[in-house]
Amino acid sequence: MTQIPPIVSAGGASMTDAELALTLVLLLLAPLAIVGVALINTGLGRSRSAAQALLGSLMLVAVTAIVFLFVGASFAGTLGNSEIALHAAGKTWSVFGLGPFLLHGISSASPQAQLALLFEFLAVAMLAIIPWGSGADRWRLAGGCVSAAVLAGIVFPLAAHWIWRSGWLAELGANFSLGAGFLDAAGAGAVHLVGGLSALALVWIAGPRRGKFPKEGLSTAMPGHSAVYVLFGCLLALVGWLAWNAAGAVLWLHTPLAQLPVTAINTLLSASGAVMITFSVTRFRFGKPDASLCANGWLAGLVASSAGAAVISPIAALFIGGVAGVFTPLVVELLELALSIDDPTGAITVHGAAGLWGLLAAGIFSPQSGQFLAQLVGIAALLGLMLPLLFLLFAILNRIVPFRVDPDGERIGMDLHELGGGAYPEFVIHRDESYR
Amino acid sequence: MKYAGLLVMPAGFFLTLAALVLFPDPARRSAFVLCGLAVECLGFVVTIRAHIPARGSSRP
Numbered sequence: 001m002t003q004i005p006p007i008v009s010a011g012g013a014s015m016t017d018a019e020l021a022l023t024l025v026l027l028l029l030a031p032l033a034i035v036g037v038a039l040i041n042t043g044l045g046r047s048r049s050a051a052q053a054l055l056g057s058l059m060l061v062a063v064t065a066i067v068f069l070f071v072g073a074s075f076a077g078t079l080g081n082s083e084i085a086l087h088a089a090g091k092t093w094s095v096f097g098l099g100p101f102l103l104h105g106i107s108s109a110s111p112q113a114q115l116a117l118l119f120e121f122l123a124v125a126m127l128a129i130i131p132w133g134s135g136a137d138r139w140r141l142a143g144g145c146v147s148a149a150v151l152a153g154i155v156f157p158l159a160a161h162w163i164w165r166s167g168w169l170a171e172l173g174a175n176f177s178l179g180a181g182f183l184d185a186a187g188a189g190a191v192h193l194v195g196g197l198s199a200l201a202l203v204w205i206a207g208p209r210r211g212k213f214p215k216e217g218l219s220t221a222m223p224g225h226s227a228v229y230v231l232f233g234c235l236l237a238l239v240g241w242l243a244w245n246a247a248g249a250v251l252w253l254h255t256p257l258a259q260l261p262v263t264a265i266n267t268l269l270s271a272s273g274a275v276m277i278t279f280s281v282t283r284f285r286f287g288k289p290d291a292s293l294c295a296n297g298w299l300a301g302l303v304a305s306s307a308g309a310a311v312i313s314p315i316a317a318l319f320i321g322g323v324a325g326v327f328t329p330l331v332v333e334l335l336e337l338a339l340s341i342d343d344p345t346g347a348i349t350v351h352g353a354a355g356l357w358g359l360l361a362a363g364i365f366s367p368q369s370g371q372f373l374a375q376l377v378g379i380a381a382l383l384g385l386m387l388p389l390l391f392l393l394f395a396i397l398n399r400i401v402p403f404r405v406d407p408d409g410e411r412i413g414m415d416l417h418e419l420g421g422g423a424y425p426e427f428v429i430h431r432d433e434s435y436r
Numbered sequence: 437m438k439y440a441g442l443l444v445m446p447a448g449f450f451l452t453l454a455a456l457v458l459f460p461d462p463a464r465r466s467a468f469v470l471c472g473l474a475v476e477c478l479g480f481v482v483t484i485r486a487h488i489p490a491r492g493s494s495r496p
Contacts, residue, residue: 089457176456204438204487213489340488370462376469377452384449384476387483388442 019250019257020111026247027118033240034061034126036233040299041133043229044292044345048413049137050225051423056144060128063145064152068124074099075157077165078117079109091175093168097161116164116251123191124156130195131202133345135403137209138410139202141418143403150393151198155386159190162381164252169381172374179371182378186248188307188358193382196352199343201390206403208342210410219336222344227291234298241302242267249310259310266309267302270321274301277325285329293329296346300324300354308362316365323361324354438486444479448472
């Protein structure tokens with residue numbers, strides 16, 4: 001166990017009162033990103049599972065907050081000044097933090113540490129609702145809650161400590177002269193890439209929706225039930241993301257207030273470039289633009305901006321978004337048609353692939369030398385360790401609390417099966433033609 | 437095969453870690469980090485291929 005400096009002096013500077021006040025306001029706006037993703041998840045699922053999808057998002061936010069309070073916050077080490085570290089090759093490799101149990105002493109912690117903790121509470125909630133969308137129409141509430149508990153108690157604290165506090169990825173710059181260490185100001189890696197990998201592990205374990213991949217022919221199209229929810233969710237997500245990226249830049253990169261407008265402009269440009277390109281690609285491929293894929297493109301642009309919006313130029317942000325806009329519809333199609341992966345919300349692509357691209361792009365466009373290699377090492381850590389860990393944990397959990405609803409529950413819909421009533425009781429329910 | 441793929445992925449990660457420690461020279465270090473990532477990608481592809489369901493075994 002080693003001692004680390006308190007977070008107030010991280011980066012060598014404490015925050016001014018103006019920075020503290022602005023960061024608090026930004027963090028109070030950031031939950032709109034979670035609201036947006038929850039609405040998108042609901043809209044892209046079926047109408048007979050809509051209430052369960054939205055209630056699930058609410059429950060996951062609650063579960064992650066409670067579990068992070070009891071377990072995760074200690075291991076993330078945001079409030080503490082101790083850590084478990086390995087010493088090898090003359091370097092210190094901080095693996096996880098040792099903060100006070102139950103946030104003991106939070107009121108006497110520095111305001112910067114309290115804000116960092118609030119950021120992590122929001123980040124872990126966002127992380128948990130990403131795979132929830134991928135399991136739409138078949139993932140039980142109980143399964144969602146226990147998986148969220150594992151994410152908040154084990155997986156996220158590890159990633160957060162490595163990347164944001166004083167973990168070995170954050171120290172790559174000091175220890176190995178790799179740029180400024182792993183660059184991920186607003187969670188492209190710790191939240192979105194890990195969320196996308198969680199979604200992939202979940203989809204592998206839970207399997208596709210009934211009737212999605214019939215014995216013969218192409219996969220069955222199961223469109224979302226409300227494009228309005230989805231597109232309104234995108235607009236809400238923009239507000240949240242502008243605040244999230246700016247708050248992350250102040251907290252973890254110590255970006256001066258004068259540079260925050262550029263961070264916000266870069267976020268907007270990345271999303272704009274992505275949605276324009278996705279609009280064009282789907283218009284070209286299908287004859288008409290696809291609303292749900294455009295929403296995916298928009299969100300992918302926001303996710304891709306999360307790593308480096310504070311350090312790149314506006315034209316680079318536009319390019320990063322544009323690339324995300326190109327691959328989003330193609331990867332969604334590849335996963336469904338070639339790999340038989342049933343991901344109703346496209347979370348694996350939107351959060352996983354776009355998060356990965358955002359991390360790489362931050363290394364490409366960062367002015368620091370050696371930054372690209374630091375990004376590669378961080379990606380290797382998240383991909384090579386987190387995916388096997390997530391699959392193992394979810395597989396064990398699935399044995400204890402089965403993730404998937406029984407076939408009868410899937411047939412009548414998650415609302416009726418789990419909640420006893422539908423989200424839209426006045427709707428006429430037609431026979432589902434997809435069961436063939 | 438999916439478990440084999442999942443085991444190969446951490447092996448790739450440890451290769452990147454070894455590259456950091458063993459090679460101070462940036463060119464060699466970069467090459468070995470890329471090799472580690474390539475090994476991870478190999479494990480990832482193997483895992484994905486193992487999860488593709490055969491069409492005949494799909495549920496009706």
